[in-house]
Amino acid sequence: MGAPAPPRAGPGRAPGGALVRGGLRITTPLDNPYGPGPVGRWPLFIGRGPEVSTILTQLTGGGGMRHILVRGPKRIGKSSLLEHLARHHLHDFAVPPPLDLQSLPTAELQFCRLIARISEMIAQKAGPKARTNPLSAEAIAADPIRAFGTFLAEIRAERDLDRFVVLIDEMGVVMSRLRGTSSEREFFDQWRALLNDERVNQHLAFVVAMPDYSLAQLSAEEGGLLGSRLGELGLQVRLGVLDEREARDLITTPVRSHLKYQPGDVERLLAETGGHPYYTHLVCGQIVTAIQAQQRRTGIPARERILVPTAVVDDALRAVLAHSDAFHHVLADSSSATSAVLCAVAAGAGEANQPVARRRLVTLLRRRDAGIGAAQVERALDERPDLLVEHDGSVAIRVALVTRWLRRYT
Ligand SMILES: Nc1ncnc2c1ncn2[C@@H]1O[C@H](COP(=O)(O)OP(=O)(O)OP(=O)(O)O)[C@@H](O)[C@H]1O
Numbered sequence: 001m002g003a004p005a006p007p008r009a010g011p012g013r014a015p016g017g018a019l020v021r022g023g024l025r026i027t028t029p030l031d032n033p034y035g036p037g038p039v040g041r042w043p044l045f046i047g048r049g050p051e052v053s054t055i056l057t058q059l060t061g062g063g064g065m066r067h068i069l070v071r072g073p074k075r076i077g078k079s080s081l082l083e084h085l086a087r088h089h090l091h092d093f094a095v096p097p098p099l100d101l102q103s104l105p106t107a108e109l110q111f112c113r114l115i116a117r118i119s120e121m122i123a124q125k126a127g128p129k130a131r132t133n134p135l136s137a138e139a140i141a142a143d144p145i146r147a148f149g150t151f152l153a154e155i156r157a158e159r160d161l162d163r164f165v166v167l168i169d170e171m172g173v174v175m176s177r178l179r180g181t182s183s184e185r186e187f188f189d190q191w192r193a194l195l196n197d198e199r200v201n202q203h204l205a206f207v208v209a210m211p212d213y214s215l216a217q218l219s220a221e222e223g224g225l226l227g228s229r230l231g232e233l234g235l236q237v238r239l240g241v242l243d244e245r246e247a248r249d250l251i252t253t254p255v256r257s258h259l260k261y262q263p264g265d266v267e268r269l270l271a272e273t274g275g276h277p278y279y280t281h282l283v284c285g286q287i288v289t290a291i292q293a294q295q296r297r298t299g300i301p302a303r304e305r306i307l308v309p310t311a312v313v314d315d316a317l318r319a320v321l322a323h324s325d326a327f328h329h330v331l332a333d334s335s336s337a338t339s340a341v342l343c344a345v346a347a348g349a350g351e352a353n354q355p356v357a358r359r360r361l362v363t364l365l366r367r368r369d370a371g372i373g374a375a376q377v378e379r380a381l382d383e384r385p386d387l388l389v390e391h392d393g394s395v396a397i398r399v400a401l402v403t404r405w406l407r408r409y410t
């Protein structure tokens with residue numbers, strides 16, 4: 001099974017346009033392809049090639065653990081990657097629709113309830129002709145992992161099915177909802193046992209998404225043991241920001257049949273959003289909304305590609321900056337020391353978002369809090385690689401919009 005190449009539309013095949021005497025005549029209204037929700041389909045889904053091939057190698061390779069833990073900061077694209085995998089890459093497996101734990105009531109997060117739900121999803125995927133008896137509540141209560149292993153073996157033998165891949169999103173809600181209770185500890189102990197069970201592994205691999213900060217919480221609650229036990233949750237695939245080419249693609253490709261940007265504005269959008277898919281969606285979504293509103297006002301449908309005015313780009317950046325909720329995760333999902341580092345970098349970076357030399361950064365930090373120094377800078381770089389980057393001994397915030405927000409509101 002190879003990853004199919006993303007279809008790359010040439011000018012004549014761009015959606016929404018027809019090639020007319022060497023130019024492009026617009027034939028459809030301008031839709032807004034950007035939004036806050038996950039996106040898995042091409043051409044809107046961009047990048048993640050190395051992560052996809054790591055996952056496919058792990059799922060298709062023989063022997064050893066096949067489970068995957070997709071981790072990363074909030075809003076980096078974990079759900080999008082799960083959706084993308086399910087839609088485009090897992091045709092050699094039997095794959096029930098991804099399960100989002102956020103959508104379940106808390107009672108359903110008990111390990112036994114979850115096993116019952118997953119087995120129902122699998123039975124549904126196997127189709128109505130599967131004669132396998134559904135997993136009984138008694139069997140699950142007696143020994144959930146053993147019962148599940150037997151169920152999988154039976155259903156595959158009977159239906160000659162491919163191996164299953166089960167995609168589970170938002171595993172962090174187990175932490176946030178059951179936090180501090182015995183159910184939480186029990187859940188993760190049993191989850192690890194499930195992933196390590198050989199009878200389960202022969203038939204099924206889990207691809208689970210969980211945010212970094214939930215893993216950090218789990219680690220802290222388990223007395224820092226997580227470092228040594230993290231492997232038991234699956235092979236870690238940690239998502240970061242898109243690279244520059246991919247970010248450029250996300251800014252231009254989804255709207256290429258209707259809009260074009262001045263080159264300087266594309267560079268500015270790259271600097272303002274730093275390859276972070278979430279901020280790119282926010283700003284580009286705002287730009288498309290503004291152009292749609294302009295078109296409605298004039299009542300004239302565009303016949304050819306529109307050059308986006310620089311003023312529209314400026315307004316969109318201003319509108320996103322004024323929307324404080326969009327920046328909530330910057331500090332809410334960072335430890336307090338990392339929050340202090342982020343604020344100090346923003347203070348030192350100025351309006352131009354210049355990198356801050358490490359020495360100067362440590363001086364700035366000490367002025368804020370005597371207990372925070374070089375070690376915390378190191379930890380912050382490790383904790384928030386989506387926001388912080390180091391080059392030649394200087395630390396910078398990747399997303400200029402975040403710098404500006406921190407300077408203005410903290
Ligand atoms: N590879 C990608 N290509 C294009 N857009 C993306 C990509 N990944 C994420 N996005 C966009 O970024 C935003 C956040 O994505 P997503 O919801 O998948 O992130 P997440 O890590 O699951 O977030 P959360 O932690 O809130 O669950 C969405 O607007 C989504 O459309």
Ligand SMILES: [Mg+2]
Nearest residue numbers: 078079080169
């Ligand atoms: Mg998500």
